[in-house]
Amino acid sequence: MGGFRPVSVLAMAPVLSLSSITKRFPGVVALDGVTLEIEAGEVHAVMGENGAGKSTLMKIAAGVHAPDAGAISVAGDTVRLRDAQTATALGIETVFQELTVLANRDVAQNIMIGVEPARLGGLMLDNRALYAQAQAVLDRLGIVIDAHMAVARLSAGERQMVEIARACAGTPRVLILDEPTSSLGRQEETLLFALIGRLKAAGVAIVYITHRMSEVFALSDRITVLRDGRHVVTGATSSFTRQALIRAMVGRDVEDRRRGAAIADLPEALTVRGLTRRGAVDAVDLTLHAGEVLGLAGLMGAGRTELARLIAAADKSDAGSMTLFGVPYQPGGVGEAIRQGVVYVSEDRKELGLVLGLSVADNIVLPGLRRFSRGGLLSLGAMKRAARQWMERLGVKAASPDTPVSTLSGGNQQKVVLAKWLSLEPRVILLDEPTRGVDVGAKAEIHERIRALADAGAAVLVISSELPEVLAVCDRIAVMAQGRIAGIVPAGEATEESLLDLAFAEAGLAVA
Amino acid sequence: MNADADAMDGGRTRRAARLLRDLLPYLGLILLVAYFSLASDFFFNARNFERLVTDSATLILVALGMTLVILVAEIDLSVGAVVALLSVILAQAMAAGLPWPVAVLLTVLAAMAIGTLNGVITVIGQIPSFIVTLGMMAIATGLAFIFTGAISVPILDETFLDLFYSVSLLGVPVPLMIVVVAFAALVVMLGRTAFGRELFAIGANIEAARLSGIAVRRNKIAVFAVMGLLVGVGAVLSASRLGSGAPGSSPSLTLDAIAAVIIGGASLFGGRASMVRTLLGALLIAVLNNGMVLLNVNVDSQFIVKGLIILLAVVLERLASAGGR
Numbered sequence: 001m002g003g004f005r006p007v008s009v010l011a012m013a014p015v016l017s018l019s020s021i022t023k024r025f026p027g028v029v030a031l032d033g034v035t036l037e038i039e040a041g042e043v044h045a046v047m048g049e050n051g052a053g054k055s056t057l058m059k060i061a062a063g064v065h066a067p068d069a070g071a072i073s074v075a076g077d078t079v080r081l082r083d084a085q086t087a088t089a090l091g092i093e094t095v096f097q098e099l100t101v102l103a104n105r106d107v108a109q110n111i112m113i114g115v116e117p118a119r120l121g122g123l124m125l126d127n128r129a130l131y132a133q134a135q136a137v138l139d140r141l142g143i144v145i146d147a148h149m150a151v152a153r154l155s156a157g158e159r160q161m162v163e164i165a166r167a168c169a170g171t172p173r174v175l176i177l178d179e180p181t182s183s184l185g186r187q188e189e190t191l192l193f194a195l196i197g198r199l200k201a202a203g204v205a206i207v208y209i210t211h212r213m214s215e216v217f218a219l220s221d222r223i224t225v226l227r228d229g230r231h232v233v234t235g236a237t238s239s240f241t242r243q244a245l246i247r248a249m250v251g252r253d254v255e256d257r258r259r260g261a262a263i264a265d266l267p268e269a270l271t272v273r274g275l276t277r278r279g280a281v282d283a284v285d286l287t288l289h290a291g292e293v294l295g296l297a298g299l300m301g302a303g304r305t306e307l308a309r310l311i312a313a314a315d316k317s318d319a320g321s322m323t324l325f326g327v328p329y330q331p332g333g334v335g336e337a338i339r340q341g342v343v344y345v346s347e348d349r350k351e352l353g354l355v356l357g358l359s360v361a362d363n364i365v366l367p368g369l370r371r372f373s374r375g376g377l378l379s380l381g382a383m384k385r386a387a388r389q390w391m392e393r394l395g396v397k398a399a400s401p402d403t404p405v406s407t408l409s410g411g412n413q414q415k416v417v418l419a420k421w422l423s424l425e426p427r428v429i430l431l432d433e434p435t436r437g438v439d440v441g442a443k444a445e446i447h448e449r450i451r452a453l454a455d456a457g458a459a460v461l462v463i464s465s466e467l468p469e470v471l472a473v474c475d476r477i478a479v480m481a482q483g484r485i486a487g488i489v490p491a492g493e494a495t496e497e498s499l500l501d502l503a504f505a506e507a508g509l510a511v512a
Numbered sequence: 513m514n515a516d517a518d519a520m521d522g523g524r525t526r527r528a529a530r531l532l533r534d535l536l537p538y539l540g541l542i543l544l545v546a547y548f549s550l551a552s553d554f555f556f557n558a559r560n561f562e563r564l565v566t567d568s569a570t571l572i573l574v575a576l577g578m579t580l581v582i583l584v585a586e587i588d589l590s591v592g593a594v595v596a597l598l599s600v601i602l603a604q605a606m607a608a609g610l611p612w613p614v615a616v617l618l619t620v621l622a623a624m625a626i627g628t629l630n631g632v633i634t635v636i637g638q639i640p641s642f643i644v645t646l647g648m649m650a651i652a653t654g655l656a657f658i659f660t661g662a663i664s665v666p667i668l669d670e671t672f673l674d675l676f677y678s679v680s681l682l683g684v685p686v687p688l689m690i691v692v693v694a695f696a697a698l699v700v701m702l703g704r705t706a707f708g709r710e711l712f713a714i715g716a717n718i719e720a721a722r723l724s725g726i727a728v729r730r731n732k733i734a735v736f737a738v739m740g741l742l743v744g745v746g747a748v749l750s751a752s753r754l755g756s757g758a759p760g761s762s763p764s765l766t767l768d769a770i771a772a773v774i775i776g777g778a779s780l781f782g783g784r785a786s787m788v789r790t791l792l793g794a795l796l797i798a799v800l801n802n803g804m805v806l807l808n809v810n811v812d813s814q815f816i817v818k819g820l821i822i823l824l825a826v827v828l829e830r831l832a833s834a835g836g837r
Contacts, residue, residue, distance in 0.1 A: 314723055335725035344723065352723055357716035357783045366713055367724040369706040377704045420724075 013076030015040045015205045016061065016092065016174045021070035023056055030056040032229045033070070038174060043196060043206045045220035045237070048249055049439035051397075051409050053229040054209050058176050061207070062094040063087030075173070088114075091173030095180060101151050101159045101166075108134035108147035111166045137169050141195050156348075157188040157300055164195070175199060176207040179437055181215060186299050186465070186500075193219060211439050213242055214468065225249055250441050263475055263490070266291045268326070269459035270342070270428050272311065275320030280306035282483035283320070288428065288459045290325075293450055295474030295491065296463045298503050303483040304463045305347060308430040311461075312344030313337040324428070338367055341427035345417060347436060347463070353417040354405050361387035361401035364420045390419035395445060411442035418449065429453060432463045447473050467496040479503050529831030533777050536825060537792035540775065544796060548803035555806055562685060566677075567753070568798035569687035570595065570746035574765060575772035575794040576698050576787060577742035580735045582773050583702075584715045585782025586634060586641040588736070590626075590648035591743050592765035596758065597652040598623055598747035603665035603757025612672040620744035626652070627740020631733035641736075649766075656759035664758035667751060676752030687749050694742065699787045707731065716783030764815065768797045771818055774825045779833065796821075 014037040023031040031053045038044050048054050059065045061072070063081035072079055074090045081087045087094075101110050108131045117129035134147040143161045151159060160180060167175055177196075181189050196206055196219060208220060216223060216237065223240055225232040225248040232248050240248075266289035275284045281303045288294050296304045309315045311322065313331035322329040324340060331337035337344075346352035354363050364387040365372060372383045387401045394415045398408055405416055414434070421429065431450065435443045450473055454460045464470045470477050471491055478488045479502040486502045549556040565572075574591050581588045598619050605615035630648055634641040667673060676686055684692075702708035713721040714728055722728045751757050774780070775796055776789030797818065804814050 312723075333725075333727070334723055335727055338725040346723060351717070352720050355713045355717045355720050355783075358712060362709070362712070366710075366721075366726070369709055369726075373706050377700070378706060378709065380704070 013073070014038055015075055016207075017071075017073045018057065018061060019071050019073075021057065021060060021067045021072075023053075023060060023065060023067050028229075030229055031060075031067070034226065034229070034231045036224055036231075036234075038205045038207055040173070040205050041200055041203045042221040043200055043208055043219050045208045045210065045216045045223045046226065047210070047216065047223060047245065048226035048232075049411075049441045051228075051411075052226040052249070052439070054226055055178065056229075057226070058094060058096075058178055058207070058209065061087070061092060061174075061176060062096075063092070088170070091171065092176070093167035093170065093172035093174070094176040094178070095160075095163050095167050096178050101162055103152045105151060106147070107138075107145055107149045107151060107154070107162055110151055110162055111137055111147070111169050113166065115169060134165075134169075137165050141165055141168060141198075142191060143195075155300065157184040160184055161188060161191070164192070168199070172204055174205045174207065176209075178209045179211065180208075181210060181212065184300075186503075188300070211437070211443065212466065213245065213440075216245070217242070227251060246440055249439075263289055263292050269324070270311070270329070271323045272307075273321050275307070275310055275322065276318050277306060277310055277315060278318050280483055281310060281317075284480075284483075284485055286478060286485060288461055290427070290457050290459050291454050292475045293454045293460045293462055293473055295470035295477035296461055296480060297465075297467060297470050297477055297499050298480035298486075300465070302480040302503065304480050305432055306483075307480065308344050308432055308461065308463060311337075311428075312342055312430055314344060338424060338426075341424075342430070343367070343421045343424060343426040343428070344430045345421050345432060345434065347432035349410075349413055349417050353420075354413060356404075356406040358405060359402045360391065360396065360398050360405050360408070360416055363405050363416055364390055364401075364423055367420060368424050386423060387419075390423045391416075394419045394422070394449065411438045414438050414442065414446070418446065422449075422453070426458060428459045428461075430461045430463070433465065434462060435464070435466070435469060443469075467499055470499070471496070526832060529828050530833075533825070533828040533832045536777065536828065537775050537789050537796055540821075541792055541796045541799065544799045544803065548799065548806065552803065552806040555803055560802070560806075562688075564798055564802045565691070565795075566685050566687045567802065568794065569691050570750040570753075570762070571765060571768050571772070571798060572691050572791065572794045573694055573742045573746040573749070575769040575790050575797075576694060577739035578769045578773050579776070579778060579785045579787060579790040580698075580702075580711065581641070581739050582770075582778050582780065583711050583782060583785040584732055584735050585718070585780075586732065586735070587770070587780075588627075588630060588641065588645045588739055589766055590630065590645040590652055591739075591769055592762045592767075593649040593652035593656070594623065594626055594743055595747040595750055595765055596761045597656040597659075598744060599751035599754070599761055600656045600659050600665060600757040600759055602748060602751045603667050604659060606667055606669055606672070607665055612669050616672075616748050619748055620741065623744025623747060624737055624740040627743060628733060628737045630740075631736025634736070635729045635732045653760070660757070660759050662759060664756045664761070666756045673752055673755055676749055687753075690745060690749065694745070695787065695791060702787055707734065711735065712783060714782075715779075715785075764818070767815075767818060767822075768801075769794075771822045771825070772797050774822055774829070777825075777829065779829060780826070 016038040018036045020033045020035055021031050022033055034053065034057060036057065046054050056065065060067050063084045063086050072081060079090060111134040112130050117126040117133060118124065131147050138145055138147060143165055145158055145161065151162065154162065164180065180192060184192060200206060210216060220237045222234060223237050223245065224234040227249060268287055269290040270288040272284055272286040276282060284307055298304050310317045313334050313336060324342065329340065331340060350356060355366065361384055365383045372378050384401055391398065391401065396415045396419060397412050405413060408416065434450065435446050438446065450460055450462060462470065462474060471494060474491045476488055476490055477494050477499060479486045479499055481503050489498065554560060578588060601622055602615050602619040605618055606612060626648065630641065630645055633639060633644045710721065710726045710731055713724065713726060714731055718728055750762065754761060772793035773785065773790050775793035776786060778785035800817065
């Protein structure tokens with residue numbers, strides 16, 4: 001008490017300081033003398049391509065990894081983060097990119113994990129207090145979720161909000177958010193940004209990792225860029241332009257592409273008439289042309305994924321008909337859809353897109369496995385050659401085709417998912433959030449690949465929650481709302497605002 | 513440095529457990545053979561080894577089938593009871609005057625029908641195979657006792673008994689020959705056919721497998737049918753060895769077969785299993801059975817020893833994969 005409060009912010013010690021951190025993993029230097037200082041009450045964006053070292057740095061701050069060299073201090077005191085509990089006790093909370101909510105517990109049990117209120121001197125769990133306290137945390141954060149709800153019934157976005165609530169259940173000094181919006185819908189995103197604003201006003205330092213440029217410029221006060229495990233630059237957000245930031249991350253220029261072909265002249269590849277699945281997709285009519293990229297925009301829960309799954313026969317429709325290049329198309333299952341040249345690339349690469357226990361090669365050849373069968377026996381050599389060829393074509397960075405796919409970075413895993421489906425040479429390809437959780441460099445490559453597919457004559461449907469992506473890659477954009485097509489517009493005439501108007505107008509919501 | 517050691521600790525336990533799990537079938541087999549060789553004068557000789565393998569031919573076949581079932585994250589608890597029921601059917605068919613090849617064919621077809629039924633109920637009914645095969649176990653046991661009035665049915669056909677037990681083909685006992693052929697066929701099937709490769713994907717991530725266009729349900733039913741085939745052949749060998757069809761003749765077969773697969777390092781959650789390692793696991797159980805008989809360990813204690821080995825294998829498997837999935 002007493003004495004002078006330091007007037008200048010600069011005079012105060014950073015709330016979290018990582019100095020000259022070096023971390024080696026077998027065969028790679030993940031971080032090479034990286035320094036990061038986080039001030040109280042700032043939103044500090046950490047950017048860089050996949051493999052730049054962002055996640056490793058955050059895991060060190062969270063006490064998950066121990067650095068090989070360097071020092072960590074919290075509010076000026078040098079500390080040793082022995083484990084995640086130590087970091088939490090010091091007020092460093094982390095929401096990792098991989099959701100870690102326990103699906104078989106309810107919301108309150110997840111939020112209060114580790115800080116459960118007890119009765120009878122710790123012998124009994126105080127259930128009433130548990131739900132009351134959890135609900136209080138949710139209310140304080142403005143998250144509209146019932147604490148009694150089973151996590152298994154929440155959407156990916158809602159689970160993310162629960163995870164953030166868990167991190168805020170204590171009183172964090174530093175909140176690390178690792179790609180918090182990658183699974184959020186637009187409404188939840190708005191909620192999250194408001195939440196970040198409130199935490200910031202309360203003096204919480206926020207470390208924000210994302211690949212989305214627009215978020216960085218809207219939210220952050222300062223930006224630190226990492227590349228190949230090294231610190232590139234730290235500066236006020238206002239001192240960066242979009243191009244400068246991309247250049248700092250990638251080390252080269254990346255350009256956006258768009259084209260405006262006369263879509264009506266292209267042959268019809270897939271027509272959908274009155275396609276319906278009760279509670280999800282409501283009498284959808286849609287035409288997809290060979291050679292076009294059709295964007296499918298909309299809010300979370302608008303029925304986009306469900307529509308794609310119906311087309312790919314991953315789910316059964318209740319009504320409607322489809323034709324494929326003029327021929328009636330009624331696949332009885334995914335296998336049949338694939339044989340007819342229609343593939344669906346899921347948004348959830350870890351759960352649905354890949355078999356994490358298998359190698360890169362095994363994942364790539366999985367859907368077309370039977371094509372490698374000669375007289376009942378697989379040609380292992382041909383399988384490996386095909387896998388290697390597709391790895392090269394898509395630039396998958398892995399030691400060998402036999403590397404377990406689970407050890408690859410997010411961007412490389414996504415390339416494996418693409419390789420897996422492109423190797424079937426599909427006529428119609430439905431891509432669900434193809435660049436979620438992928439860095440700018442890989443994102444640009446995937447965008448180019450999508451355009452190349454269409455140029456080669458495939459019909460491509462791209463579901464994306466990132467409007468700039470839809471606008472940049474697609475020829476036409478269909479907007480879905482409440483299971484229906486709210487409108488279809490040429491990309492050249494669309495703006496983010498016009499697309500949002502469509503998405504919200506149909507949903508009966510006012511645009512904020 | 514110290515912090516590093518702390519952080520690596522969890523990883524070290526896991527790596528140690530993984531190493532032990534991977535070595536368990538080899539190390540266990542070597543240790544058991546060494547121990548029984550020292551403890552009994554009758555263990556380490558060619559005659560005993562031949563008996564050991566022929567005696568356990570049924571176990572090996574059933575364990576190989578169980579490997580497929582566990583690989584796709586299912587289980588079959590009915591095998592012991594079904595082998596007993598099939599041996600009864602076989603003996604009664606011969607007693608009714610059917611020539612032995614017809615009776616054998618009938619038995620194997622019945623086995624495949626039972627296996628397929630297990631698979632169909634599990635897959636179409638979306639009921640855990642644990643429950644389905646538990647029900648099948650009870651039904652098979654009940655039927656075997658009803659068919660026989662709880663009295664074993666002797667097999668008198670000399671050709672049949674000779675063919676499967678005494679006679680050698682190219683100097684190799686017939687049961688051993690059958691085991692070798694089945695093993696080779698299954699290794700090829702699992703590693704070199706689309707069906708086999710797909711089973712790994714189904715076991716590791718069934719939804720991803722389905723979305724990759726794999727006929728998940730058909731493949732699972734096929735696995736149960738193959739299991740049935742192996743159970744059928746195993747039952748024929750068992751009946752010829754015992755010279756009768758006896759209800760309740762294979763009290764520990766289910767336990768032994770599952771133990772063999774688990775000792776072989778398979779994951780009970782599916783996605784990881786190996787025919788070679790299951791074979792080693794089955795041989796380990798076979799050596800254990802044979803050695804304990806030679807040392808006059810009573811039957812009840814044998815169960816305890818096997819139970820402990822299963823628990824050890826399961827604990828190792830959990831430690832080895834904790835956090836890794």
